[in-house]
Amino acid sequence: MLRKLFTISFILLLSSMLFAQQRAIIKSTGDVIKLQKYGSFEEALEVSKFKSTIDKEAILTNDLFKSSAAVDTLSYSKIDPGWEGATKARFGYDPYDVMVQWFVAPTKLNINAIGFYTNDVVDPNSAVEMKIVKVNWTKDQITALSAKRLGYYPAAGYEPFPIAPFQDDEVTTGDWVDIAGNAPTAPFGEDLWSDDGIGAPATPVQSEYVWVEMNLLAFEPEIQEGEIFGVVLKNISPLGTPVLRVQSASGLIWSGFKYYNAGRLVTTPPTMPEIDNGWWIRPTYTWDMAAIVTYTGDTPPVISDIDNLPTTLSTADRVVTAVITDDNPSGGPKGVKTATLKYSVNGGADVAVVMTGAGDLFSGTIPGQAAGSSVSYYIVAEDVGGKVTESVSFTYNIFKPSGASTLLVLNGMTEAQKAYPVGYYFRQVPEFKFDQWYYGALSAELLNNYKHIFEICTNGPVDDNNAAVKTWLDADPTRNYFIAGEEKLGWDNSYTDMTYAAGDFEYDVLGVAASYNDVSYDGTAGQALPSRLFAVQGSELGGALYTAFTAYGTDSLQYDPIYELGLSTSQWIDGFDAAPGVEVDMNVETRGIAGAPAVQNKAAMAHHVTANGNHVVFSTYDPLAINSSPSYFWWSDSVVAPHYKAIEYFNIILGVEENNLNPNQYNLAQNYPNPFNPTTTITYSVAQKGNVSLKVFNLLGQEVATLVDAVKSVGTHQVNFDASKISSGVYFYTITSGEFVSTKKMMLIK
Known part of the structure; x- marks a missing residue:
């Protein structure tokens, strides 16, 4: 045997x-x-x-x-x-x-x-x-x-x-x-x-x-x-x-x-x-x-090294090349007879393009398509013996910015994850409008369409966007950047604990003075367990979570990506020391530092304003993976979570696409947050200078508050509504300016 x-x-x-x-x-x-x-x-x-x-x-x-x-x-x-x-x-x-x-x-x-x-x-x-x-x-x-x-x-x-x-x-x-x-x-x-x-x-x-x-x-x-x-x-x-x-x-x-x-x-x-x-x-x-x-028999043509064209903003023609070879181990005739590039647009019928060859290298051209199109293509090759090979299909998109001011970058994710987890990051605020990018490294051509970038790089980034983001931020102090991912610091520096100084991206942009990799690991174990988190009382981004969690009354706030994301086999998280002038919003309790047992509190999220004037938020954890124990609550899926507060920190106007705001049009946006307790913000725009009335009514049509009754200039305005003195329920707010009248609904939950 x-x-x-x-x-x-x-x-x-x-x-x-x-x-x-x-x-x-x-x-x-x-x-x-x-x-x-x-x-x-x-x-x-x-x-x-x-x-x-x-x-x-x-x-x-x-x-x-x-x-x-x-x-x-x-x-x-x-x-x-x-x-x-x-x-x-x-x-x-x-x-x-x-x-x-x-x-x-x-x-x-x-x-x-x-x-x-x-x-x-x-x-x-x-x-x-x-x-x-x-x-x-x-x-x-x-x-x-x-x-x-x-x-x-x-x-x-x-x-x-x-x-x-x-x-x-x-x-x-x-x-x-x-x-x-x-x-x-x-x-x-x-x-x-x-x-x-x-x-x-x-x-x-x-x-x-x-x-x-x-x-x-x-x-x-x-x-x-x-x-x-x-x-x-x-x-x-x-x-x-x-x-x-x-x-x-x-x-x-x-x-x-x-x-x-x-x-x-x-x-x-x-x-x-x-x-x-x-x-x-x-x-x-x-x-x-x-x-x-x-x-030992005759084999069909081999199609290899096909150009996998990336998603682009360009509407120009695109060339596809491939190496196509043919051999006949049986000793009979061999060679490529024809090569055809077939493409379709937005799921339509295939269009055939004859490819031309120079030796084993063949090329064909896909004509330029309109912005917003999706193009799929594949190659069919036939040899002199009549055997045919068909390649798999490739797809690229011609990306079309929608006019939203925010781009959500899913660095390392694919469109297959659009429903979950991507669809859950900001689902509590449907008025938050943003485009989504799954398609590789960031470019100036893409970034310059946006004022705010939210980048998620859970499990470590695939693309290094540091240089592109730094250039984009430096060009305009009103641009803002949020980045989150438990392996970002380790990925940047080969998983070596580092000390940073002025001139380093981590120091200047992220606000990190020193990094500590994989602090959930004590040298022998721990990486499979959730890590305890502490929201910082009174902080810009963590304060609301601290208040809500304290009132909830359970023992531990924790980072738990295995349970919440299902994307990882370990619960890695990094810690860091914040640079001077950087406010910490969340701390993580370490199990180890540098592979040796050590229980300390290190920063896990912080925010600051760069020397150039940009607002930046950095987190060493995926924002969707915070829950509590032993009494379970999914805090990430709540408007008190720090990544929701980053929307306010960046002063993003909700309910409208900022890049499309037209001073010649009136608009009333949905309040944020909604539901709320006890305060919320209402955004509106005015097309002509004149008197503006903004009032709040209950379900009986009774007026409960006048928020605005004054002359307003052309442009976009915001007003805060404090409902601490009224009871929970559904309310309506109505704006009147000249002939423009608009009403929206909001909910107060105490």
């Missing part, structure tokens, strides 16, 4: 290769790394082993492709652009759980080796088996399924549960058992490579691919064009061994399979049929597994 006879390590160099064949490494992580040595199995493995950073950043898919080089490291980053924006996960599986990642053969091929990647600490007792199985289902069948329990094979007498994952397993005693009609036919067929059902043992290594060579059994499985095979990874660690984690990406369509030995959602009582063990399909999760193959 393989389990008894072999210790698997990185595989041997094959002694010879047929020159009519093409070898490639196929991985569920994506990039194409072109190698130099024709037919070198060793080089392919070494590139995969040592260039793990490229592997980890690659994109997942399940179509096998090759490049023009004789030996390639194939990965899917060139095929599915979604990997970069996909959430990377460490998907755990327990002893005797099994994972399968499937691949479609684009032509006839032989499998030379299979591998997997784990991106977490590996327990010394962890061990796995790897084999290859036939996949019975089609690609469309697999990708169409939602998360469902599929079934299992009976294994009479097998302990602790009488089931097995595959028909060729040594303990299997019967035919496939379907669960609730979810899988009338088994997803997997016979083993294509195993030793009587047993896979080759291997030892996981953190942050490296581990490979198993097929010639251990003296043969390499042959797969026909269009057939689907599955790379199998079984956890054979002793029961009780800590969970083993395999890298995966979520949000893509290449659904992985997982066999839960002891159940997925229902694990107690530990008996069948009550628990839900067996095979499950896990939509949107793709396991980071790989296969090295040798192509």
Whole structure:
């Protein structure tokens, strides 16, 4: 048996290769790394082993492709652009759980080796088996399924549960058992490579691919064009061994399979049929597994290095380039016959553009489109043998500022997060108008459309906007900047505690004199726990929260991103010392400083006015992740939260788009905050100098307050309403100026 006879390590160099064949490494992580040595199995493995950073950043898919080089490291980053924006996960599986990642053969091929990647600490007792199985289902069948329990094979007498994952397993005693009609036919067929059902043992290594060579059994499985095979990874660690984690990406369509030995959602009582063990399909999760193959049939063209055009403000033409190659390992005719760029605007019909080639480099032009348009495009290539390859689709927007004075920058987020968390940051003030930017680094062309920038960079920024923001602020003292994110300081300085001075962005703009990274961690633990926060009594941004929280009467205000955001596996937060003249609004209680236990209070949010006159707010936490314990309340989703108070601090006019304010028009904005207790602000604009009346009425139409009764000049004005002497309820406020009359509703809650 393989389990008894072999210790698997990185595989041997094959002694010879047929020159009519093409070898490639196929991985569920994506990039194409072109190698130099024709037919070198060793080089392919070494590139995969040592260039793990490229592997980890690659994109997942399940179509096998090759490049023009004789030996390639194939990965899917060139095929599915979604990997970069996909959430990377460490998907755990327990002893005797099994994972399968499937691949479609684009032509006839032989499998030379299979591998997997784990991106977490590996327990010394962890061990796995790897084999290859036939996949019975089609690609469309697999990708169409939602998360469902599929079934299992009976294994009479097998302990602790009488089931097995595959028909060729040594303990299997019967035919496939379907669960609730979810899988009338088994997803997997016979083993294509195993030793009587047993896979080759291997030892996981953190942050490296581990490979198993097929010639251990003296043969390499042959797969026909269009057939689907599955790379199998079984956890054979002793029961009780800590969970083993395999890298995966979520949000893509290449659904992985997982066999839960002891159940997925229902694990107690530990008996069948009550628990839900067996095979499950896990939509949107793709396991980071790989296969090295040798192509022996004619392959379709390879489309790689496609320009992924970013969102832009420009309405000019845009050029798309790609590298398109074609080889024929079977020895027949080869070469690219045609290449076509296809694009559509706002979901309309495809428009075809013939691409022109210079060697392997092809280009085509998408005509300029109107501001506000969304453009999708992909490439279709045909070789001289009639084989066709179609790339995945890319999309860019032609961004159109709305006229709002505020831009919300989601640095590191995608439009897929627009509903949550993005839709919740300021949902208590629907009158707060802002544009949203998810599309990469900030530019002067973009920033100059706005007076206020709110930047959220939870989990650390992806784009460094420091220089662009500093230039934008320096150009106009009325511009204001809010930035929040628990890894901002660490990301800027390689997670090293720093001391700052005048001339540093952190000192001049953020108001930070010294930074302390990951203060939720005491050197051994703590990073998975919420961190205690203290709103500063009487501060500009934290004072309202202090008052409300104190009246609420619970024990702890805390930063809890795992619970509130679901975006992180740890509760990191940084602390800092404020520079002179900077007012602290929120403190965090540290567990450690510089990796050693230390309980202190450090600043977590502060505000100040820069030397240039700009108002700036900096927070080392995501503003949506504050709650309380043991009596739970989501304080971030309240108008007393500091990020709501930043709207007032920046003197942002609510209910209207400031950049669109027209002195020739009258306007009455919605009061803010609303509901309120006991004060609120009402904003209005006047088109002509004259008498203005602004009055408040109750539900019976009785006047309860006159807020304005005077001559007002052309422009925008604000007035505060103090309702401390009237009872809770619904009120109306009406403005009259000349022939202009407008009424809005507000609610007082005491």
